[in-house]
Amino acid sequence: xxxxxxxxxxxxxxxxxxTSTTPTTGDTDAVTEAAAAVAAGSAAAVTxxxxxxxxxxxxxxxxxxxxxxxxxxxEYRVVPARHPWRWVGTAVVALGVAGIAWSxxxxxxxxxxxxxxxxxxxxIVDGLLETLKLTAISGILGFILGFILALxxxxxxxxxxxxxxxxxxxxxxxxxxxxxLLWYNLGYLYExxxxxxxxxxxxFFEIQTTTLISQFAAAVLGLTLNQAAYSAEIIRGGIxxxxxxxxxxxxxxxxPAWRRSTRIVLPQAMRAILPTAFNxxxxxxxxxxxxxxxxxxxxxxxxxxxxxRTQQVLPLLLVATLxxxxxxxxxxxxxxxxxxxxxxxxxxxxxxxxxxxxxRFLSIHALSADNSAKVTR
Amino acid sequence: MSIIATDIPAATGGAGVPAAGPTRGLVEITKVxxxxxxxxxxxxxxxxxxxxxxxxIVGPSGSGKSTLxxxxxxxxxxxxxFIAIDGTLVGYEVRxxxxxxxxxxxVLKQRTEIGMVxxxxxxxxxxxxxxxxxxxxxxxxxxxxxxxxxxxxRERGLELLDRVGLKDRAGAYxxxxxxxxxxxxxxxxxxxxxxxxxxxxxxxxxxxxxxVNEVLDVIRGLAKSGTTLIIVTHEMGFARDVAxxxxxxxxxxxxxxxxxxxxxxxPREERTRSFFSKVIEPAFNI
Numbered sequence: 001x002x003x004x005x006x007x008x009x010x011x012x013x014x015x016x017x018x019t020s021t022t023p024t025t026g027d028t029d030a031v032t033e034a035a036a037a038v039a040a041g042s043a044a045a046v047t048x049x050x051x052x053x054x055x056x057x058x059x060x061x062x063x064x065x066x067x068x069x070x071x072x073x074x075e076y077r078v079v080p081a082r083h084p085w086r087w088v089g090t091a092v093v094a095l096g097v098a099g100i101a102w103s104x105x106x107x108x109x110x111x112x113x114x115x116x117x118x119x120x121x122x123x124i125v126d127g128l129l130e131t132l133k134l135t136a137i138s139g140i141l142g143f144i145l146g147f148i149l150a151l152x153x154x155x156x157x158x159x160x161x162x163x164x165x166x167x168x169x170x171x172x173x174x175x176x177x178x179x180x181l182l183w184y185n186l187g188y189l190y191e192x193x194x195x196x197x198x199x200x201x202x203x204f205f206e207i208q209t210t211t212l213i214s215q216f217a218a219a220v221l222g223l224t225l226n227q228a229a230y231s232a233e234i235i236r237g238g239i240x241x242x243x244x245x246x247x248x249x250x251x252x253x254x255x256p257a258w259r260r261s262t263r264i265v266l267p268q269a270m271r272a273i274l275p276t277a278f279n280x281x282x283x284x285x286x287x288x289x290x291x292x293x294x295x296x297x298x299x300x301x302x303x304x305x306x307x308x309r310t311q312q313v314l315p316l317l318l319v320a321t322l323x324x325x326x327x328x329x330x331x332x333x334x335x336x337x338x339x340x341x342x343x344x345x346x347x348x349x350x351x352x353x354x355x356x357x358x359x360r361f362l363s364i365h366a367l368s369a370d371n372s373a374k375v376t377r
Numbered sequence: 378m379s380i381i382a383t384d385i386p387a388a389t390g391g392a393g394v395p396a397a398g399p400t401r402g403l404v405e406i407t408k409v410x411x412x413x414x415x416x417x418x419x420x421x422x423x424x425x426x427x428x429x430x431x432x433x434i435v436g437p438s439g440s441g442k443s444t445l446x447x448x449x450x451x452x453x454x455x456x457x458x459f460i461a462i463d464g465t466l467v468g469y470e471v472r473x474x475x476x477x478x479x480x481x482x483x484v485l486k487q488r489t490e491i492g493m494v495x496x497x498x499x500x501x502x503x504x505x506x507x508x509x510x511x512x513x514x515x516x517x518x519x520x521x522x523x524x525x526x527x528x529x530x531r532e533r534g535l536e537l538l539d540r541v542g543l544k545d546r547a548g549a550y551x552x553x554x555x556x557x558x559x560x561x562x563x564x565x566x567x568x569x570x571x572x573x574x575x576x577x578x579x580x581x582x583x584x585x586x587x588x589v590n591e592v593l594d595v596i597r598g599l600a601k602s603g604t605t606l607i608i609v610t611h612e613m614g615f616a617r618d619v620a621x622x623x624x625x626x627x628x629x630x631x632x633x634x635x636x637x638x639x640x641x642x643x644p645r646e647e648r649t650r651s652f653f654s655k656v657i658e659p660a661f662n663i
Contacts, residue, residue, distance in 0.1 A: 246501065249493075252452060252492075253566070254489035254513060344550065345504065
């Protein structure tokens, strides 16, 4: 009896595959290997390779033809592999999370009542609006200035390059707190600020420094300049990440310089800029709390004023924290969708948004629920 | 517009073509030199390509072929010599006996008459195939022709994509296209400005072998259209098919030039012969 027919027999039914194969001829290895593979369910892999090797090409054909219908496992029930340790791990983590949640909810010293009472109090909401205003203004101005600094740094003029470099160097190496106090006390260094032509007596405009630099102006100035120094580097990095060939192709097509930057380079640079830029903006939201040193009534300063009066320090800090969490969450959602927008063309197919995933999940499960209902009937 | 065509014949010494005539796409390269640092990559290149002609430049890597191509549309500034298109200097304006470097805006105008196709396509990945083709005609400053409206550009773009066989992929992003399809979009993009001259910088070198022909077929079609083509390539069979003039370059110099017949079958120079013996399969080299 040739090994070929043996394999063909053994493959006649999966139930017999494990038992009936007792190789008697020389090609023992090939036969057992083939039988094992059939038993494991990968019949297709066996047909050509093993048979061709053991019995020659002529036998291979008939062997494959004989076992056709028997290897159809379409009707079989599939039992997924079990992962007991995954369940253990999940249970441990779930227990930990539940414990933390429980203590947050039941420990009376968190004083959730106080948190709820102050969370939407008018003074807090006013402070929150000030925080948002500071973030928006210094964020936008900072990134515009940063963009200009980045272009200066990439220009061909050595003077522009070194001015831009020095700006970033100074503002990244001094503490923000010092910058704030310096701007606020600018009146001590320069009593009057005037606009004119240097080294002449021509003055267009002159003003007392203390009138010009209010708390708000000092806060915006400090945050903006500091932000500009960091965002300049982020934007420069983004621009450098765009392939030089893109600029070449655009200039070869006669596309004007401004359009090359805004239409060709920036949209591609955005992919590299956005993640770090959002880091910066989220940092800035919380960074605005530093202007409490100027006694400027943004969220954090307001909180401090209140807890100094009521002595409910932790609950009020919790109020501030919760608001920062809310702002960061909203920004993160924006980040997700903006990044998605700029990733068009960079990936072959855009992944589904969480919302789309949820819709699909629901529709699939609604359908399968429908189907199972039909089956049971 | 500041480019004065009638001033040039004196400057170029004249290649026997009246400059004021209605020629389209005459390229005259005269004694062009270019160095990168201490390395001189072009050592005095002189080459004329007649209007509607097809010149194919071949030669070993590093021989300066691509650099020469890039000087023609002023992507590289030359260190010496000059290049003229239909008698007008590229990148400079003649005033009396001085050459004034053109401002960026005027260089861009000249470039719209010279299309370029790159080895690695350089399609804009964030724009669709159609947007890639329609971008330049809407925004590029052109001499003597108005900018197109978006609707006109779209119509022209679809026509051009149809011409390269990709009308049905107009909405696809470059990454969704095969290499051959991307290069065909890049050719359509270069054609959108109706250039007099098209430069091809190794247009098939980044392609899988089975995709090469779909691109070469498009270029073959263009060779009959009356546009001047200057092609740097390693596809010798294609060069033989399509070229009027084959130029063999080595080490920054033109070693010899002539009809495909002359260059491929009876090269005069030893350097040419030894190069072809390495790159052409024996069956072809009869």
